[in-house]
Amino acid sequence: MSNGGAIFTQENRLLAINTPLGEDVLLLARFQGSEGVSRLFHFELELFSEYHNVSFEKIIGENVTVSLFLADGSRRHFNGLISRFSHEHGMDDQESSLRFSRYHATMVPWFWLLTRTADSRIFQKLSVPDIVNKIFDEHGFADYSLRLSSTYGVRDYTVQYRETDFNFISRLLEEEGIFYFFEQEEKKHTLVLADSPMEHKSCPGQETARCRISGGSFLEEDMVTTLKVAREIRAGKYSINDFNYEIPNADLKVSVDSKHVLGPGDREIYDYPGQYAKRQEGDHLATIRMEEEEARITTLTGTGNCRSFAGGCRFRLQDYCRPDLNDKDYVLSSVTHDARQEGVYTGSGGLTGGEAGVAYSNQFQCIPHEVPFRPVRSTPRPVVEGVQTAIVVGPAGEEIYTDKLGRVKVQFHWDREGQRNENSSCWLRVSQSMAGNSWGAVFLPRVGHEVIVEFIEGDPDRPIITGQVYHGTNLPPYKLPDEKTKSTFKSNTSPDGGAFNEIRFEDKKGEEQLFIHAAKNQDIRVVQDCFEWVGASRHLIIKTDQFVKVENNRNVEVAADHKEQIGKDLHVKVAGKEARAVGGSLSLTVDGAVTEVFKASHSEDTTGSYYLNAMGVVIEAMQGITLKCGGSSVVIDQAGVTVSGIKVTLDGSMTMINSGPGSSPASGSAGSAITPIAPDPAQEADVADPGAMAKIKEDQLAKQTGKYGAQPARPYKPPRSQAEKERKKSWVEIKLEDQAGLPVPGERYQIKLPDGSVLDGTLDGNGFARVNGIDPGTCEVTFPNLDRESWEPR
Secondary structure, rough: OOOOOOOOOOOOOOOEOOOOOOOOOEEEEEEEEEEEEEEEEEEEEEEOOOOOOOOOOOOOEEEEEEEEEOOOOOEEEEEEEEEEEEEEOOOOOHHHHOOEEEEEEEEEEEHHHHOOOOOEEEEEOOOOOHHHHHHHHHHOOOEEEOOOOOOEEEEEEEEEEEHHHHHHHHHHHHOOOOHHHHHHOOOOEEEEOOOOOHHHHEOOOOOEEEEEEOOOOOOOOOOEEEEEEEEOOOOOOOEOOOOOOOOOOOOOOEEEEEEOOOOOOOOEEEOOOOOOHHHHHHHHHHHHHHHHHHOOEEEOOOOOOOOOOOOOOOEEEEOOHHHHHOOOOOOOEEEEEEEEEEEOOOOOOOEOOOHEEEEEEEEEEEEOOOOOOOOOOOOOOOOOOOOEEEEEOOOOOOOOOOOOOOOOOEEEEOOOOOOOOOOOOEEEEEEEOEEOOOEEOOOOOOOOOEEEEEHHHHOOOEEEEEEEEEEOOOOOOOOOOOOOEEEEOOOOOOOOOOOOOOOEEEOOOOEEEEEEEOOOOOOOOOOOOOOOOOOOOOOOOOOOOOOOOOOOOOOOOOOOOOOOOOOOOEEEEEOOOOOOOOOOOOOOOOOOOOOOOOOOOOOOOOOOOOOOOOOOOOOOOOEEEEEEEEOOEEEEEEEEEEEEEOOOOOOOOOEOOOOOOOOOOOOOOOOOOOOOOOOOOOOOOOOHHHHHHHHHHHHHHHOOOOHHHHOOOOOOOOOOOHHHHHHHEEEEEOOOOOOOOOOOOOEEEEEEEHHHHHHEEOOEEEEEEEEEEEEEOOEEEEOOOOOHHHHHOO
C-alpha cells in the first residue's frame, strides 16, 4: 500500500506493530491486555491507518507482532494472531479523525483457536501429554514444548465429551498439575507446558526489580511502584479416596500434609472420587492437590512499569520495605499491560502531542518461586445428564465378546471416530440382578444389542451398562401387541443362531402356562429332596431311551388304573422278595411258551376251584407225587403207585374192581382272559412358535384329538372335609353280559360324572365294576371299544 503523502512511521516509537499488510500500514496507538500462567494471553490493540479499506480477510487469523521499547533500548515482542478486527471512521470533529480510520484488533495465541473447536471422542491407553500431542498434531500446531520432569501414567480411558479442545486440554492439565505459559519471539510464540519451578526463567533483560514509590521517567528505569503482600489460611491436609472394582478390597485412601501450615487447627480437605485406580497414583494426585492449595497461601500483587514482566517468568525483588521479602525470587502468575502513544505518527520525529502522550504501566500478581505453581481446577468436568444408549461391539465374526468380569465394549452414537469393533470403548461392566462370588445372574449383551449406559456421578470416563432395549432391527421374541400377555427369557444359539433356550410365561386368562424349551440338553440336579405336584394330567414323551436309577426305595401309588404297553421285551430282576396283592381278578395271556423255574418250594392256595386245561399234562417229580382229598390219596413214587381210600373204584371198559360206577369225575371250566387296555397316548408339549401353536390347537379341537381336543382330564380338587365325604354316598355299579347271558370280563368303560368329568376303568373277570363316592346326579356309562349298537342298558 502507498499513502502518496506524508510519511507515517512507527520507528523509534514506544509501540510498533508488524502485520502482513505491510510496514506502517497500521499504526499502533494503544496496547492493553493480560498474560499469565495457565491462561491465554489476550491483548486489545487500538490502531490508526490512513487506509480506509484495510482488508479483513488479510488480517483476521494472521500472525502479527507488537514490539515494546525497553529501557535498555531493546524491544520486547508480543506475537499472536488476530481473532477479531473492527473498523470505525469519523467519530469526532478533529481533522485527523476524518483523515484516519481507527481500527480495533484482538490478539490471542494459536492455542486460543482450540476454543473454537469442540468434539466428543474417546482416547484410550494414552497419557495426558500423549493426548495433548495428538490434538496439537491433528490441528497442525508445532510451536509448543513439553518440559515435564514427572512421569505421567497411561490412562486406560479418557473421554472428551461435548467440550472444546481447549477446555478438554485445560481440564486434563489442571488434573495433572501441569501449567503452561508462552515464550515470545519476534515472529512466533511458543506454548510451554511444564510442571517444575525450574522452568520459570528470569524476565528477559530484567532479572531484578526495585520497589520505589516514586522515581524518574519510566523510559529511564523500570520499577515496582506499589506492592501488596497477602497470606491466607488454606487447608493443612488433603485426602482423597477412590474405589477400584478390579481390586475391591484395596484401601486407596491417601493423605498429604501441607509443608506451609498457617494458622491454628487441623484443616483437612477430603474428596471422592479421586479419579485414580492405584494407591501410588493417588499419592501423586494428593500431592498435586495439596500444592494447589499451598500456591495460594502467599500472593504478591502490585503495579509498576516493568516492561519485561511476563507471565511464567520470575524476578528478584529488591528495596521493598519488608526485608524478609527482599532478594527472593517470585514467579509472575499474571501481568496486565497498558501502553499508549497518543497522537499521529509523522516523519521520523516524535509523536505529535509530545512525550506526555506516551505511557506504560502494568499490574501483576506473583507467588514465591520455591512454591510450585499448580493451576486451579477451574475447568469443569463434563456431566452426562440422564442416560444414553450404545451398541455392543466386538471383533469381526464375534457374537459374544466379553472378559472374565462379564464386561463388554460399546460404540456410542456420538463417537464418530469409533470403528464399531473391540477398540471402540473401554470394557464396560454390565449390571446384573445378582452378583456374588461365583454366584449370581449373568445375561451378557451380545454384539449388535442396544444397551442403556449410565455414568457414575455423571462422569463420561466411568460408564456402566444398566439395561438393554429393543430397536427396529432387534425386535421382541413375540409379535406385539398380539402376544402382550407373554413374558419370556429367550436366548439364541451362538454362533450363527438357529436354536434357542427359553423360559416363557403366558398370563392370558384361562390359558396360563409356564413353557420351558431346551435347544439341546436339560440337566437338573437336586442335592436333597425334589417335590413335584400336578393338579391334573402329566404327559411324558421320550423319543429314544429312558434311564432311571433309584439307589434306595421306590414308592409308587396309583389311585386308579395302571396301564403299560411294551413294544418288545420286559425284563424284571428282583434281588429280594416280590409280594403282590390283587384285589380283583388276575388275567395272564401268553402267546408263546411259559417257563417257570422255582429253586425252592412252590405253593399255590385257592379258596375256589383249580382248573387246568391242556392238550397234555406231564407232572414229573424226582421223589414222589401225592394227590390228596380228605382221607383219600394217591401216592406215586419210585416204589410204585399207592391208592388209599375208604373205597377205591377203578372204572374202565377193560378192568372193573368192585361193583358200582364209583364217583363221577369232577369238571371244570376255563376262565376268560381279560385283554389289557392300551394306555392313553401322551400328548405333545406346545411348540415355541405361538402362530404354529394356534394352528395346531385349532386342528386338535376340530378333530377332538391331542391335548386340546381330547376329553379333559378330571381336574384336581382339594381333599374334602368329612362332612363332604358323608354327603357323597352315591355310587355306580356296572355289569356287562353277552347275548348268552355270560359275563364280559375286562371290558373298558367310561363314566361321565355329573360335573362333566370322565372316569375310566375296566370290568373284572365277572364283567362287573363298582365306583363309589359319586356326586348325586345323572351319570352316563359308555364302552369305548364296543359298537354302540351292540349293547344296550338294562
